[in-house]
Amino acid sequence: MSMEVRCYGCCRHELSSGLKTILSIGLFPDCGYLRSSEDISANLYPVETRVLDLSRCNHLDKSPQQPVDVVTPQEEEDHSAAEDEDNQSGEDDSQKQLVVYDPAANGTSTGEDSQPLSFPKKKSIPFHSSKVLPSVGAFTVQCAECFKWRLIPTKEKYEEIREHLLEKPFVCETAREWRPEISCEDPPDICQDGSRLWAIDKPNIAQPPPGWQRLLRIRGEGGTRFADVYYVAPSGKRLRSMVEIQKYLLEHTEYVDAGVSISQFSFQIPRPLQQNYVRKRPTPPADVNPLSWAGPDENTALRLGLPGFSEAPDSEILDISAKKKARQGSSKHVFSSDSVYNQHGVELEEPYQTRNGAFEL
DNA sequence: GCCACCGGTGGC
């Protein structure tokens, strides 16, 4: 079996054979593509079922490292087309107008909040800068027909598209609202070039109620979770869970009277496409027999001296083991594979990560 | 003292 497939990571084509993975999408920072069936599960939203040999794209490894392009709020006002000195592929400017928001450059870490995020003038910063949290640099949605990524000019527009993504797939023509001439024939606005961190957002998240803000805060690499979502009420009150939202609405019925409902809130976070961005939860030793810690028997006495057994308090180990056992058999939620999804990505600045995923401290 | 950020944990 042999067919031409498009490499969505670097926007090139290549001939592939031995295809094995069903589904499309997945733009990985290192062009590693989808790694396993788990990556294709609920947390990635296929634009369309398509056969790709995801192991065969090494384009990024052959490409020079590109500097990170930065747009500051002041520069955002200037929408003049930026010349791309590094344009080596003959593609037009739009493909190179990458948008990254540098929180350090403008004195705030809330890059996501600054808008619009489009057509920046450019300046380069060292790829490995001081440790700052990643911030959302660009909102981008993949066309359901040509699979090219289109930059969305504002967070609000992005949220509007995201809200109805499943029933109203995004296509390039949708972008004519802000780019009258755009079509699937045009080069992609942005490509997965390895210089940025990518995350795949969840579809059909309701827009925040008028006057409310939904904030996404990306955590640093190696943390226990990828990001946090906060809602900021018109009063400025910051709410960080559905429980807090519910409580707040009960205490401020004026919002409910104005039509605000709990269904307009979602704390779902995107998923990083970079493997191991989030630290894995420690797993208990594989061969621990919980019974051996319940009391002194010969099994305990013998096994305590073996490698892999720690001197940790019995109760702690017992808890972990019991917890794992209790969780065995739980099913994983997987999106229907025959549904056609669009995919929308949140592109994130990757301020201190090296290409191979290691930190430079 | 406030709050943004992070980690821990329980539930699924």
Place this chain on the structure above:
DNA sequence: GCCACCGGTGGC
């Protein structure tokens, strides 16, 4: 493994 919730805490 993912998600939701919330307590802790360091920096301001």
